[in-house]
Amino acid sequence: MADIILGIESSCDDTSAAVIRDRVLLSNVIASQDVHRAYGGVVPELASRAHEQNIVPVVSEALSRAGIKASELTAIAFTRGPGLLGSLLVGTSFAKALGLALDIPIVMVNHLQGHVLANFVRQEAVPVREPSFPYLCLLVSGGNSQIVKVNSPLDFEILGQTIDDAVGEAFDKCSKMMGLGYPGGPVIDRLAKQGDPNRFSFAKPHIPGLDYSFSGVKTSLLYFVRDEMAKDPEFMEKNKEDICASFQKTLIDILLDKLVKAARQTGIREITIGGGVSANSGLRQRISEEGESRGWNVYLPEFKFTTDNAAMIAIAGYFHYLAGERCPLDIAPVSRIADF
Ligand code: KG4
Numbered sequence: 001m002a003d004i005i006l007g008i009e010s011s012c013d014d015t016s017a018a019v020i021r022d023r024v025l026l027s028n029v030i031a032s033q034d035v036h037r038a039y040g041g042v043v044p045e046l047a048s049r050a051h052e053q054n055i056v057p058v059v060s061e062a063l064s065r066a067g068i069k070a071s072e073l074t075a076i077a078f079t080r081g082p083g084l085l086g087s088l089l090v091g092t093s094f095a096k097a098l099g100l101a102l103d104i105p106i107v108m109v110n111h112l113q114g115h116v117l118a119n120f121v122r123q124e125a126v127p128v129r130e131p132s133f134p135y136l137c138l139l140v141s142g143g144n145s146q147i148v149k150v151n152s153p154l155d156f157e158i159l160g161q162t163i164d165d166a167v168g169e170a171f172d173k174c175s176k177m178m179g180l181g182y183p184g185g186p187v188i189d190r191l192a193k194q195g196d197p198n199r200f201s202f203a204k205p206h207i208p209g210l211d212y213s214f215s216g217v218k219t220s221l222l223y224f225v226r227d228e229m230a231k232d233p234e235f236m237e238k239n240k241e242d243i244c245a246s247f248q249k250t251l252i253d254i255l256l257d258k259l260v261k262a263a264r265q266t267g268i269r270e271i272t273i274g275g276g277v278s279a280n281s282g283l284r285q286r287i288s289e290e291g292e293s294r295g296w297n298v299y300l301p302e303f304k305f306t307t308d309n310a311a312m313i314a315i316a317g318y319f320h321y322l323a324g325e326r327c328p329l330d331i332a333p334v335s336r337i338a339d340f
Contacts, residue, residue: 003074005321006098007314008059010091011083011111012142013042015054018310019066019073020318023122026066028304028311031058040182041172048086055094062310073104077317080108081334082143088333096329105326107317112337113156114312115139115274116148118305121315131270131299138259138287141275142168142183145212145255147262153319159262160210167251168277170214174221174247178236188244189280195245197282200224202250210258210265217250248282256286263296272299279306 002021009016013036018028031054036042063070078095081088099106116137119130131150136159139146145162165173168185175184180191203220205213225243228235236243263271273287284300291298305312 003318003321004068004072005314005318006059006062006073006076007109007310007312007317008055008076008078008091008095009111009114009308009310009313010051010055010087011079011081012087012308013047013050014308015051015058015090016308016310016313017059017062018314019062019068020121020311020314023120023315023318025121025123025311025314026068027062028309029058029062029065030309037182040176042084044084044086047084048090051087051090055090059094059098070098070102073102075105075107075317075321077107077109077313077321079111079114079313080331081111082337083111083333083335085333085335088335092331092333096331100329105321106329106331107320107325108327108331109313109316109320110337111308111313112139112144112146112148114316115141116150116156116272117153117316117319118274118301118312119272119299120153121305121311129299131272131297133270134266134268135270135272135299136259136262136266136268138255138271138273138278139275140167140255140273140277140283142166142172144275145214147210147259149266149268153316154323159266160212160258162212162214163207164213164215165218167212167214167255168275170218170251171277173218177222178225178240178243180240185277185280188248189282191241191244192248192282193245195241195243197245197249199239199242200246202247204250204254210262212254212258214251214254217247217254221247248280252280252283252286255283256290259287260290260294263294269294269296270299271296272301274301274306276307279303
């Protein structure tokens with residue numbers, strides 16, 4: 001008999017529910033929260049209130065689009081963390097209550113593992129193209145920048161990670177500083193397409209091993225803009241496309257430099273990316289080009305699976321469910337990965 005899993009994601013500012021039958025996606029509903037835009041960043045209290053309002057309609061919609069009755073579900077997979085605690089509490093409590101009411105198991109998922117496994121979500125009309133194990137995943141989001149070695153759907157090794165800001169944070173903070181709005185990644189990505197990536201240069205970090213650092217490049221942009229604006233107050237407005245293109249190129253150079261090193265050190269040529277920043281068109285192009293020249297097999301997730309979504313939680317939960325993992329009803333969400 002097929003396993004039908006309901007996935008629930010509520011770690012930050014997207015309330016999402018998805019249904020998969022075995023590995024095939026039947027529905028994936030995402031309610032994003034625009035309320036944070038006015039504040040230039042996610043406001044935790046507003047996020048948890050919005051999850052409270054969204055969770056029931058989002059789950060109902062996911063079941064109805066999938067053509068599945070709640071009574072047909074085999075298990076419920078939910079994001080336990082990392083993320084905002086108030087947001088995680090909504091999805092976790094909902095999963096526990098529904099699991100209890102339906103008398104079916106619940107399975108906890110690490111949000112980051114969801115991103116890392118996003119390429120395994122199968123869609124009926126899309127040809128299957130999945131990385132083979134072991135593969136490397138460049139996991140880049142608003143909260144993380146990591147190179148993960150994925151040995152199996154349940155076995156992950158972090159080879160390198162940021163020692164300060166995440167790359168998504170660098171996009172967001174710099175966009176805010178330049179008055180371009182939030183979230184910054186998509187805005188910088190769009191402006192960068194019209195600019196010259198080689199016009200300006202920004203300081204790159206010198207961190208040993210496979211770890212990242214993005215706070216220095218952020219400060220470098222800050223000082224650069226401040227100094228230029230002192231000479232010409234219209235500098236930013238006149239040059240924003242070139243600044244965005246050059247800044248984005250610097251971030252991509254930093255990301256690729258360590259990824260190439262990791263591939264060389266491990267001898268792994270199966271390469272994926274995941275997380276919100278993996279939607280970046282410059283990064284996708286560069287990684288594809290690098291892959292071609294280095295003989296990598298590169299797997300890029302579809303855009304709808306790059307940002308937070310429950311389809312990736314359902315698929316990660318499916319693997320945990322198959323492995324026999326079950327979660328007790330007194331489970332609590334955790335905000336940090338170290339608590340997992
Ligand atoms: O994975 P995600 O949706 O949320 C978490 O951090 O968990 O990632 C959000 C991040 C934000 O920093 C946003 O600016 C960035 O992903 N982002 C992008 C793009 N789209 C979203 N960064 C660069 N280019 C994009 N096109």
